[in-house]
Amino acid sequence: MHGYISQSDKGELVIGGGADSYLNYSQRGSLPAIEHTVTALVELFPAISRLKMMRQWGGIVDMTGDRSPIIGLTPVEGLFVNCGWGTGGFKSIPGSGFVFADTIANDRPHPIAEPFGLDRFTTGAVIDESVAAAVAH
Amino acid sequence: MLKITCPVCGLGADETEFTAGGEAHIVRPASTDPENISDEAFRDYLYVRDNPRGLAHELWLCARGCGKWFHAVRDTYSHEFKMFYKLSDPKPQLNLTKKPRARAKAAKS
Numbered sequence: 001m002h003g004y005i006s007q008s009d010k011g012e013l014v015i016g017g018g019a020d021s022y023l024n025y026s027q028r029g030s031l032p033a034i035e036h037t038v039t040a041l042v043e044l045f046p047a048i049s050r051l052k053m054m055r056q057w058g059g060i061v062d063m064t065g066d067r068s069p070i071i072g073l074t075p076v077e078g079l080f081v082n083c084g085w086g087t088g089g090f091k092s093i094p095g096s097g098f099v100f101a102d103t104i105a106n107d108r109p110h111p112i113a114e115p116f117g118l119d120r121f122t123t124g125a126v127i128d129e130s131v132a133a134a135v136a137h
Numbered sequence: 138m139l140k141i142t143c144p145v146c147g148l149g150a151d152e153t154e155f156t157a158g159g160e161a162h163i164v165r166p167a168s169t170d171p172e173n174i175s176d177e178a179f180r181d182y183l184y185v186r187d188n189p190r191g192l193a194h195e196l197w198l199c200a201r202g203c204g205k206w207f208h209a210v211r212d213t214y215s216h217e218f219k220m221f222y223k224l225s226d227p228k229p230q231l232n233l234t235k236k237p238r239a240r241a242k243a244a245k246s
Contacts, residue, residue: 022157023213025190065184
């Protein structure tokens with residue numbers, strides 16, 4: 001159970017967190033996901049329980065098999081991927097961009113990004129730390 | 138909120154009474170000759186999924202009901218359940234000729 005909350009410049013609270021447990025391309029969000037997020041945040045800040053929900057948004061997140069991103073080469077020559085950041089990724093954009101540029105320029109995985117290669121799903125060396133969001137999903 | 142009906146015990150309830158189990162009908166590589174199963178075959182079994190935007194065969198668990206797993210065919214764009222069927226039932230063939238948006242449009246008009 002988790003959620004995030006921050007106040008916008010207008011004073012509204014922006015909240016979010018969680019994903020549906022099933023495939024959902026509707027981009028409408030779902031009531032259980034909203035309830036799940038709100039429950040976690042009201043537990044943390046009981047004072048917000050009387051606030052009105054103004055609007056909600058739902059999008060598509062790219063989750064990988066081990067919840068960590070895929071950075072590096074693909075079986076197709078000249079095609080590189082930096083994806084699978086799931087519900088996180090924002091804070092990692094500068095760092096991943098740096099190693100990804102280096103990966104493309106040299107046509108080999110950057111040492112830092114090497115464990116995040118697509119081939120880890122074949123070798124079995126999956127990453128068990130949920131790098132994408134740094135939280136236990 | 139998805140409305141789901143368990144084909145085993147007949148429970149019809151909200152999605153919160155059930156647990157989603159992901160893609161259905163994934164066949165484990167044959168275990169008669171385990172030494173010769175390729176890493177790629179096991180990768181496909183463990184991680185590679187279709188993730189269709191449209192009709193999908195899915196596994197669901199009747200978590201708050203009879204506790205049995207069952208199958209469903211669901212449109213991942215419109216959320217419409219086409220059918221529920223038991224684990225022992227054969228995989229139904231889907232009509233994938235129309236794209237989800239076109240189907241949704243046709244359903245509205």
